[in-house]
Amino acid sequence: MVSFHCASAMSAFSCSLFVVASLFCGAYFISSGFFTKGYSEVSSSSINIGNLVVKFRDCQDGEVINMLQSSKSATCKVRCRPPGSEALPQGIIVKTSNLxxxxxWSDTVKPGNLGPSANLLAIAVGIKQKEIVDRIIKKFxxxxxVVMLFHYDGVVDEWRDLEWSDQAIHLSAVNQTKWWFAKxxxxxxxxxxxxxxxxxxxxxxxxxxxLCTSLYLSIIEDEGLEISQPALDPVKSDxxxxxxxxxxNSRLHRRIYKFKGSGRCDSHSTAPPCIGWVEMMAPVFSRAAWRCAWYMIQNDLIHAWGLDMQLGYCAQGDRxxxxxxxxxQYIVHLGLPTLGGRRNFT
Structure with missing residues (x-):
């Protein structure tokens, strides 16, 4: 009979792995010392765990390694569950949702219709810019x-006459910016x-x-852009x-060498807004980049001034x-004073 003793320096997880391995393969232990999580194979019949050598009498080559990896994976499935779901059977846990x-009254719609190509457009809107917003959404x-509107002026019903309105998701909170809604x-x-x-x-x-959104998507996917924006028409835009x-005559650019006559940007520049930078009026995030950027949005953030300088942390690699x-694919930034209106404005 083999007995197992886990030294204080050894994690309970490491111990449990080798208890399982020994029970299945009839392992016996030689030498002494503490267990560690790391191990290396020394022959077809033994492995090193720190100063401890474990020999296996009945296992085929690689069988124990696969067993240990499977045990670790199974343990992670339990330990990595969302907080509060530990008591639930694994088969009924749903970790994510969608919009x-x-x-x-329909039972014909199957879950998962969105597929991997579905995207989201979210805009903070006020009724004064209804015509402009209508033209934007018709491009998507x-x-x-999926379209989501953040109504910062409390006006929702006046949008119902637009053909796409019933398919859009409407959220209303008076005098809040898109960053408040996004968070x-x-x-x-x-x-x-x-x-x-x-x-x-x-x-x-x-x-x-x-602007053609399908072409825009193909460009950023082809170029591997995790964070992007359409360029601004330099003549008509603010x-x-x-x-x-x-x-x-350019498809896209990632840097500039001149900054309106100053010496701020040159060929040696490695920081925003000279390189790897977008403005916050029309950013586009990949799924992974947004998962990162969401955590940077502070609860009291209003206009996101300064956040643009930090987005490079979320570039999923080299900004x-x-x-x-x-x-x-470019747009015009009209530069209108929009946010902060009230329901009874004219």
């Missing part, structure tokens, strides 16, 4: 996008099914020849940072490669 609406086909309603587990999240302002011009201005401005 797909369901018919009240329903087959590829509270776009949790990464809620938008986990969406490949890209467009988090836009309402004062954006999107003429037909300037441009705050030169890197967002459209470059002619100088994974963040960019798409020139081939």
């Amino acid at each position: 797909e609406m369901r018919p009240l 086909p329903a087959r590829d996008f 509270r309603f776009l949790h990464p587990d809620i938008v986990a099914e969406y490949k890209y999240i467009f988090l836009w302002d309402e004062d954006l011009g999107v003429d037909f020849e300037k 441009v705050h940072h030169q890197i967002t201005a459209r470059k002619r 100088m490669k994974n963040v960019g401005v798409v020139d081939a």
